Amino acid sequence: MKNNHYLNMLREIKSAAFATVDENGCPQNRIIDIMLVENDALIFCTARGKAFYRQLCLNPNTAILGMTKTYQTIRLTGKAEHLSDQKYWIDKIFEANPVMNTVYPGQSRYVLEPFCIRNGTLEYFDLSKTPITRASSAIGTAEPLTEGFEISDACISCGKCAKGCPQQCIQQGNIYEIKQTHCLHCGYCMEVCPIHAIKRRIL
């Protein structure tokens, strides 16, 4: 699936959870509507009076999480950029999302500031299927994440990992192999391997 497909899924979910880090280094989380997807970038806005706005100005790192009605989740993690030309973007956002006029009627719309994310990692996760399915990609200059576990050449083919794997996603072989697209990242295989041949892909 293309990146733009994931961004469009987020746009369709519309109300997503946006996590930031506050001035005390603590996580904060709130629902924000995704207003536009343009040129492989995601666009949203918030009001200058809100804690969210202050947090973005101090630390632009943001983790956006949306879930479809059928339990597929999309995660976009990257830095939010404050867009200049505020009136242009706010007017464009209101044109594409007319319901915003009921929340911020008249001139009050200009208390909103537009932001975009154009570089970031994307993760897709579908817990509704057995086995679960996941995929990683990225937008802009970001690189897809490499997470989870892998089995090294030290594998003695004892099969304990495959037997224990809750999603049955480890393939038999001279060297067993984790099917990354179906892995929960739970780490159970690493714990049951008698010779410690299973490692994190990123330490």
Add this chain to the structure above:
Amino acid sequence: MKNNHYLNMLREIKSAAFATVDENGCPQNRIIDIMLVENDALIFCTARGKAFYRQLCLNPNTAILGMTKTYQTIRLTGKAEHLSDQKYWIDKIFEANPVMNTVYPGQSRYVLEPFCIRNGTLEYFDLSKTPITRASSAIGTAEPLTEGFEISDACISCGKCAKGCPQQCIQQGNIYEIKQTHCLHCGYCMEVCPIHAIKRRIL
């Protein structure tokens, strides 16, 4: 509404966004199921192999966000505590949430570790009503948050704030007053007040 009512709303929403801060000081966000609500505490679990588990061990601050199908959101922000007696809690979680057996069958359930949040701030927000409605409370030893804006005695009753307020939640008077339960926290009133009589409740 009582705190337990909000926790039970989160339990009913079940799949909520859990934000943490990672080892680089960046926010991370993922869907986690709320497994139990007991004695005014919220209980969840995660696998030892997951980034979420490592993040909680390094920095227990967590911001949980759930949204009902009718756009009411509940936010619980506090420190996650690792529960001892792992088997007792994981068995109890699986008993109350039998679907977990399809994700972690057999002995693999014990790769999960139980956590609870018993102290934290709670915020309720209903964007589906006009004007919007909000409420703050807390569980355990935490105090409810005081956010948003207030009008000081310096008010000259010019009415510009009330006229501009997007939610029409400022009440006329010798000193105008913001109805806190209907305030967006957008800050527009503070910006339009000609004599700077409107301040943040927490600076």
